[in-house]
Amino acid sequence: MFTYQLKLAWLALRRNPMLTALMVVAIGMGIGFAMTSLTVLYHLGNNPIPQKSAHLHAVQLDAWGPEAPWNDNGDAPDQLTYMDAAALMKRAPAERQTALYFTLLAVQSDNPEIAPARYGFRATQRHFFSMFDLKFRYGAAWGADADQSAARVAVLTAPMAEQLFGSVDPTGRKIRMGDEFFTVSGVVELFNPKPKFYDVSQGPLNEPDEAFLPFSTAIDKQLNTSGNNNCWKSPGEGWEGAIRSECIWIQYWAELPTAADQAKYLEFLNAYAQEQKLLGRFARTDNNHIPDVVEHLVLRQVVPNDSKTLVWVGFAFLAICLLNAVGLMLTKFLRRAPELAVRRALGASRKTLFMQHLVEAGVVGLAGGVVGVLLTLLGLQGIIALNPELREFVRLDISMLLTLIAVALSGALLAGIFPAWRASVLPPAQSLKTN
Amino acid sequence: MGATLRALKKSKAAALLIVIEVALTLALVVIALSVVSERMQNMGRASGVDEARIVSFSSSPIDPKTYAPEAAFVADRERLLLIDGIESVYVTNSLPLSGGGWSTGVTAVAGKDQDLGAAIYMFDENAVGTLGLNIVAGRNFTADEISHRQDGARLTAKVAIITEALAKRLFPEQSAVGKFVSLDSDLPTLDTQIVGVVERLQAPWTGWGELEHTIMVPVRPADGSWRWVLRVQPDALERVLKDAKETLAAADRTRVIGRFQQTGLDLRKKAYSQDRSMALILGTISILLLIITALGIVGMASFWVTQRTKQIGIRRALGARRADILREFHLENALLTGAGAVLGVLIAYGLNFLVSAENGMQPVPISFLLGGVVGAMILGQLAVYWPARRASQVAPAIATRSV
Numbered sequence: 001m002f003t004y005q006l007k008l009a010w011l012a013l014r015r016n017p018m019l020t021a022l023m024v025v026a027i028g029m030g031i032g033f034a035m036t037s038l039t040v041l042y043h044l045g046n047n048p049i050p051q052k053s054a055h056l057h058a059v060q061l062d063a064w065g066p067e068a069p070w071n072d073n074g075d076a077p078d079q080l081t082y083m084d085a086a087a088l089m090k091r092a093p094a095e096r097q098t099a100l101y102f103t104l105l106a107v108q109s110d111n112p113e114i115a116p117a118r119y120g121f122r123a124t125q126r127h128f129f130s131m132f133d134l135k136f137r138y139g140a141a142w143g144a145d146a147d148q149s150a151a152r153v154a155v156l157t158a159p160m161a162e163q164l165f166g167s168v169d170p171t172g173r174k175i176r177m178g179d180e181f182f183t184v185s186g187v188v189e190l191f192n193p194k195p196k197f198y199d200v201s202q203g204p205l206n207e208p209d210e211a212f213l214p215f216s217t218a219i220d221k222q223l224n225t226s227g228n229n230n231c232w233k234s235p236g237e238g239w240e241g242a243i244r245s246e247c248i249w250i251q252y253w254a255e256l257p258t259a260a261d262q263a264k265y266l267e268f269l270n271a272y273a274q275e276q277k278l279l280g281r282f283a284r285t286d287n288n289h290i291p292d293v294v295e296h297l298v299l300r301q302v303v304p305n306d307s308k309t310l311v312w313v314g315f316a317f318l319a320i321c322l323l324n325a326v327g328l329m330l331t332k333f334l335r336r337a338p339e340l341a342v343r344r345a346l347g348a349s350r351k352t353l354f355m356q357h358l359v360e361a362g363v364v365g366l367a368g369g370v371v372g373v374l375l376t377l378l379g380l381q382g383i384i385a386l387n388p389e390l391r392e393f394v395r396l397d398i399s400m401l402l403t404l405i406a407v408a409l410s411g412a413l414l415a416g417i418f419p420a421w422r423a424s425v426l427p428p429a430q431s432l433k434t435n
Numbered sequence: 436m437g438a439t440l441r442a443l444k445k446s447k448a449a450a451l452l453i454v455i456e457v458a459l460t461l462a463l464v465v466i467a468l469s470v471v472s473e474r475m476q477n478m479g480r481a482s483g484v485d486e487a488r489i490v491s492f493s494s495s496p497i498d499p500k501t502y503a504p505e506a507a508f509v510a511d512r513e514r515l516l517l518i519d520g521i522e523s524v525y526v527t528n529s530l531p532l533s534g535g536g537w538s539t540g541v542t543a544v545a546g547k548d549q550d551l552g553a554a555i556y557m558f559d560e561n562a563v564g565t566l567g568l569n570i571v572a573g574r575n576f577t578a579d580e581i582s583h584r585q586d587g588a589r590l591t592a593k594v595a596i597i598t599e600a601l602a603k604r605l606f607p608e609q610s611a612v613g614k615f616v617s618l619d620s621d622l623p624t625l626d627t628q629i630v631g632v633v634e635r636l637q638a639p640w641t642g643w644g645e646l647e648h649t650i651m652v653p654v655r656p657a658d659g660s661w662r663w664v665l666r667v668q669p670d671a672l673e674r675v676l677k678d679a680k681e682t683l684a685a686a687d688r689t690r691v692i693g694r695f696q697q698t699g700l701d702l703r704k705k706a707y708s709q710d711r712s713m714a715l716i717l718g719t720i721s722i723l724l725l726i727i728t729a730l731g732i733v734g735m736a737s738f739w740v741t742q743r744t745k746q747i748g749i750r751r752a753l754g755a756r757r758a759d760i761l762r763e764f765h766l767e768n769a770l771l772t773g774a775g776a777v778l779g780v781l782i783a784y785g786l787n788f789l790v791s792a793e794n795g796m797q798p799v800p801i802s803f804l805l806g807g808v809v810g811a812m813i814l815g816q817l818a819v820y821w822p823a824r825r826a827s828q829v830a831p832a833i834a835t836r837s838v
Contacts, residue, residue, distance in 0.1 A: 019734060026727045033720060106497040106691045115684060116497055116691045179498035234621040238587035306713050309790075313467060317720055320459045324731040327452040331738030386712035422448065 009360035028371025030321030034314035036379030048193035053293035059252040065232030066283035079248040096127040097254035102227035122209040123218030139171035139186025150220040201228035333423035344428035354424035361416020369408030457775025462783035465807040467717040474710040482531040483635035485567030486699030493693030495660035504659030520671035526661040532706040536639035540620035550620040553648040554638030573612035573631035592652035596631040600647035729818040736822035748833030757827040764823035772815030
């Protein structure tokens with residue numbers, strides 16, 4: 001029966017190729033736009049570290065000035081002052097936690113062929129590598145003593161190591177960074193999460209870090225942040241002024257696996273804020289938070305409003321295309337009133353006719369889905385051409401592909417219900433009589 | 436009119452579909468186009484800089500402790516000016532459209548009553564000419580006013596140039612030249628004198644609320660870590676950029692020449708890439724939507740023509756002229772799209788109200804709503820023309836046939 005209905009649907013669709021093409025293309029375009037915008041949103045809203053996202057918590061302390069809150073929503077700032085970061089590193093109750101900031105450092109190879117260049121460094125602590133699951137190609141993270149003693153050590157990413165040393169293991173080699181020699185303690189594979197969740201202050205799709213050095217070393221060498229820095233009060237003079245300032249420029253993460261760990265940590269933050277209030281800091285003592293990765297990305301509005309708007313527009317477009325299909329199917333089905341009357345008179349049930357038209361709608365939907373897949377691929381190429389930074393992670397995976405076909409099919413079936421019902425309840429006698 | 440309404444009554448569902456489709460299309464297209472126009476306006480804003488003549492790259496010392504930035508600047512500047520095609524150069528911390536820079540709170544009132552956000556650019560006496568700025572009051576910096584900033588030192592300046600927009604906010608109704616301001620509203624001692632006002636120079640962040648508020652100070656960035664800006668003869672940009680970087684890199688290996696470089700036009704392209712893609716996507720969607728809806732109207736009207744062939748034949752036989760039939764279909768379409776357009780305006784208005792409250796979208800201008808109604812009517816009339824013409828050509832003889 002089903003194959004018979006498929007055959008009928010095929011014949012019916014071939015009878016008005018223009019009308020059929022219009023429906024298929026309209027549904028295809030609707031699907032194409034909706035799914036392109038949804039794919040972009042899906043990847044922007046991607047959880048970059050799903051295996052650990054619930055355990056990793058961004059630390060927010062509200063050390064912002066008394067005159068006005070950090071933003072209009074009253075959120076706590078997303079970065080810390082050096083004073084607070086230093087206090088947390090020393091006293092906060094977490095097995096693994098780390099302060100981080102971004103800085104640029106000139107690196108000079110022994111090889112005169114290689115011009116000196118500035119690389120993007122992440123100043124951090126040794127736990128960074130295990131907290132964020134970085135993969136070592138050679139060597140290992142620096143030890144706890146290096147964090148303590150501000151040792152001149154660094155971990156390079158594989159692309160940087162290859163530029164400087166070629167494809168050999170550079171562990172233990174020395175390289176000039178700034179005015180001193182640093183020892184390479186290891187090489188990690190490029191760590192390029194999208195979004196760059198551990199520091200979105202320079203944009204969620206910012207370039208990956210190229211190398212890592214101990215936080216204490218960066219402070220000892222007085223390396224200024226090359227990232228975002230905000231002050232509610234002017235800093236004092238010189239480096240001393242900078243690290244004693246109320247300026248916020250340090251990101252801070254803690255690994256807190258259990259609810260108990262999280263509660264304890266938050267309790268510590270609130271107590272710390274109270275203690276600082278007694279010293280004349282912290283106008284708002286109860287505005288401290290430890291969002292996990294996913295919550296942090298939502299708070300930081302990593303998904304731009306424009307992308308959300310485009311998803312709405314895409315689905316409104318799809319809705320209009322489907323409405324268009326309803327109208328066209330209605331006209332198409334009702335045009336065959338005489339033929340349907342004959343079939344009814346010969347004994348076809350209403351249900352049979354209803355199903356037949358629904359199958360026809362489904363065929364249109366499937367065809368529209370195929371067109372939609374092609375247009376989505378085209379749309380994603382277009383998005384990448386407009387925003388090259390999306391290149392690496394906007395792609396159509398199997399689950400999106402299946403969603404796409406399912407949306408097209410169910411959309412077309414939904415659009416077909418009303419016309420199919422109208423076609424199935426046509427009174428046969430009238431059509432037979434007038435014809 | 437009566438006949439038209441009766442005809443519509445016979446196909447209520449189809450008529451309703453057309454009305455809704457027109458309404459939704461109009462609402463979406465009007466909102467989309469108002470966003471497109473907002474974005475295009477953003478993209479059209481002048482930065483104040485002669486972007487087509489500017490190239491920029493960074494340079495920074497490997498070891499700041501042993502580097503002598505003042506001597507290095509003089510030597511590098513001479514090397515650059517020898518390159519054919521370079522007209523003038525200066526070093527700064529940042530440029531308009533670049534997305535990264537400094538801002539401060541500026542005040543012209545001692546005490547804390549005033550605190551205006553403004554971007555700070557480091558300038559020297561050649562910067563105004565290099566960028567092609569237009570001084571509308573006062574004067575440029577002189578060579579003896581320029582100093583080198585010490586790393587970590589508070590940014591101070593005896594003199595400054597500001598933009599006209601900032602001048603108007605600081606000193607409404609007065610000339611700003613000769614007045615004193617503080618560059619740090621935490622320390623409101625008014626110790627910086629305004630010596631000049633430029634027509635326009637935007638802050639580095641295109642999305643910033645105080646985009647037109649800018650202060651220029653006669654200071655070179657600390658440590659010799661800075662951004663070179665070169666004014667170049669037209670059509671020599673790429674060659675000059677390459678020559679300049681190679682010359683500097685070869686001359687002195689105690690500093691690093693930045694891997695990244697930009698022409699003024701690159702900066703603009705990057706700064707507005709999101710606006711541009713949004714405008715392009717929404718514009719494309721609007722056009723496709725109009726085509727689809729128009730084709731939908733064509734399809735539906737064709738169906739009605741087929742359905743009513745016999746009645747049309749009878750009416751023709753009874754004396755209706757071709758023009759009457761044509762008019763009937765056009766009138767029918769005008770009623771449907773008119774109803775759809777009115778509904779669409781309401782939907783657009785409501786949606787806009789909801790969305791603008793949530794994510795700061797600007798309200799759709801009335802002219803767009805009115806334009807949408809007129810546009811929808813015209814589109815409907817055009818779409819129905821072909822089926823209506825077919826209807827008008829139905830021969831009266833059809834009436835005598837049984838099918």
